[in-house]
Amino acid sequence: MWIAEDWKDYEVLDTSDGEKLERWGDYLLIRPDPQVIWRKERKAAGWKRPNAHYHRSSKGGGEWEFFDLPERWQISYKKLNFNLQPFSFKHTGLFPEQAVNWDWFSALIKEEVSRRGGKEPVKVLNLFAYTGGATVAAAAAGAAVTHVDAAKGMVSWAKENAAVSGLSDASIRYIVDDCQKFVEREIRRGNHYDAVIMDPPSYGRGPKGEIWKIEENIHNFIKLCAGVLTTQPLFFLLNSYTTGLQPAVLCYLLSLELGHFGGRVQAEEIGLSVKEDGLVLPCGASGRWNR
DSSP states (O other), X not given: OEEOOOOSSEEEEEEETTEEEEEETTEEEEEEOTTOOOOOOOOSGXXXXXXXXXXXXXXXXXXXXXXXXOSOEEEEETTXXXXXXXXXXXXXXXXXXXXXXXXXXHHHHHHHHHHHTTSSOOEEEEESOTTOHHHHHHHXXXXXXXXXXXXXXHHHHHHHHHHHTTOTTSSEEEEESOHHHHXXXXXXHTOOBSEEEEOOOSEEEOTTSOEEEHHHHHHHHHHHHHTTBOSSOOEEEEEEOOTTOOHHHHHHHHHHHHGGGOSEEEEEEEEEEBTTTSOEEEEEEEEEEEO
């Protein structure tokens, strides 16, 4: 398992009975987590005095209960800063477990930028890019990033995260668009990228009502994205929060569509350490290809 262990502003304090207690900077949140199928004594003091608690409804969805939480606040990871805000279905605007992937591809980007000596940019395409955690990490490492998400609000949030990370003038191109349509257009235009990052949803709808189901669409989408890579790409990152897409499945998909580039394919669960018991909370899976 790949574990995001270098956070200072975030930690999972405890887990029990379908919920996790987390520290986000100075604030404690209780949020549901489907992986937490165990029930144990809630010893951590924060369970009794959180700043906010997201209650899941038996009918689907849920709602926040706020005690003492600002509308927005900020946390940092190394030199990166992120604006947080509680919104629909328990989210805060950041997935802390992804830091383990940020560190991985940042090292690859820095090495390649150094090798090229500034003669040509390392171009990274970030798809389903959300609030830009991976975008700011890649840009901070020296990449020229194209950030694509269908939600205008998420793209605006990503711009804010870049700004508070001191990357307002970095080479980041923000695109509000359907990811598949954008990649198809880039291929027609003859544009290519050194790396692709994708964090596709389990289920979603495009701007014209197109239905996305990851189990049905992901293979063809990876095949499509392989066509937007350069002849000697640097890396490809595929994230999954869908139960059926285990690491071995991600490895198989990437090997099928990127194997002709050579290189190396790996896939693992990603996770976060739990302070109370020293165990690790699984948080999805990631597949990585790099040359």
